[in-house]
Amino acid sequence: MNATVFAVENIPLIKQGDDIALVLSEQTELREHDIVVISSTIVSKSEGRIVPMDSVKATQQAKIIAKRNDNDPRFVQAVLDESAEILLESPFLLVRTKHGSICVNAGIDHSNVEGSDNILLLPEDPDASALKIKDSIFKYTGKKVSVVITDTNGRAFRIGQTGAAIGIAGIKATRDWRGTRDLFGRVLEVKNEAIVDEIAGFANILMGEGNGGMPIVIIRGFNLYHDSYGIKELFRPEKEDVIRRALKAQSI
Numbered sequence: 001m002n003a004t005v006f007a008v009e010n011i012p013l014i015k016q017g018d019d020i021a022l023v024l025s026e027q028t029e030l031r032e033h034d035i036v037v038i039s040s041t042i043v044s045k046s047e048g049r050i051v052p053m054d055s056v057k058a059t060q061q062a063k064i065i066a067k068r069n070d071n072d073p074r075f076v077q078a079v080l081d082e083s084a085e086i087l088l089e090s091p092f093l094l095v096r097t098k099h100g101s102i103c104v105n106a107g108i109d110h111s112n113v114e115g116s117d118n119i120l121l122l123p124e125d126p127d128a129s130a131l132k133i134k135d136s137i138f139k140y141t142g143k144k145v146s147v148v149i150t151d152t153n154g155r156a157f158r159i160g161q162t163g164a165a166i167g168i169a170g171i172k173a174t175r176d177w178r179g180t181r182d183l184f185g186r187v188l189e190v191k192n193e194a195i196v197d198e199i200a201g202f203a204n205i206l207m208g209e210g211n212g213g214m215p216i217v218i219i220r221g222f223n224l225y226h227d228s229y230g231i232k233e234l235f236r237p238e239k240e241d242v243i244r245r246a247l248k249a250q251s252i
Helices: 020-027 040-046 060-069 073-081 126-141 195-207 242-251
Strands: 004-007 035-039 050-052 083-088 094-097 102-104 118-120 146-155 158-171 216-220 225-229
Touching (some): 020 040, 020 126, 035 195, 040 118, 040 126, 040 146, 060 073, 073 083, 146 195, 158 195
Antiparallel strands (some): 083 094, 146 158, 158 225
């Protein structure tokens, strides 16, 4: 199997209200079952998720956590506002966001945001954002594509960040090999491939992290299209998540 991977050039700076699907369809010719990988940064900007720090009022809880972590109480409050559950308060905030992802600081970022005192929140509902872009691409081009919205995450036990999927449409979150056989005829029992995270990590190589970054990458040649959306099947159930249980036990 061969695949072609390329970053879409000449994507303008995205502003609130911009139609990412329209911008994309004007900048490149999409093909049936392309995988469109989009940085959450431009999705958030199009959805108006830039927040001035001065508009955030810190609670006493935020002030206490901020003092322990040597952080701005307003930033901590923004993290708390975007969180459904706090798993770790110090030395950094590890939380479960309202849309289900577990990440540091609820994915809130200072980088690549206009204005020195602004922060950028993740899309409010990344799956819904991915579906909207997918459907709009079909409206503009007549092509059925998969959409993967990504963010950069750190990883336990390893240094450095990698791309991770936070919202998907037109593709399943995992590729399940269980029940198939290996080279020697043995039945696979635990091979459930996190395909959308692999796609996000690979696309991140082309996207970059600095001022020369490319926010949209196309992966062509893999037919992974599936008429569904939603990343929640990638989230490990709490009863099976030994690390999450250990963190919660530590906080008691």
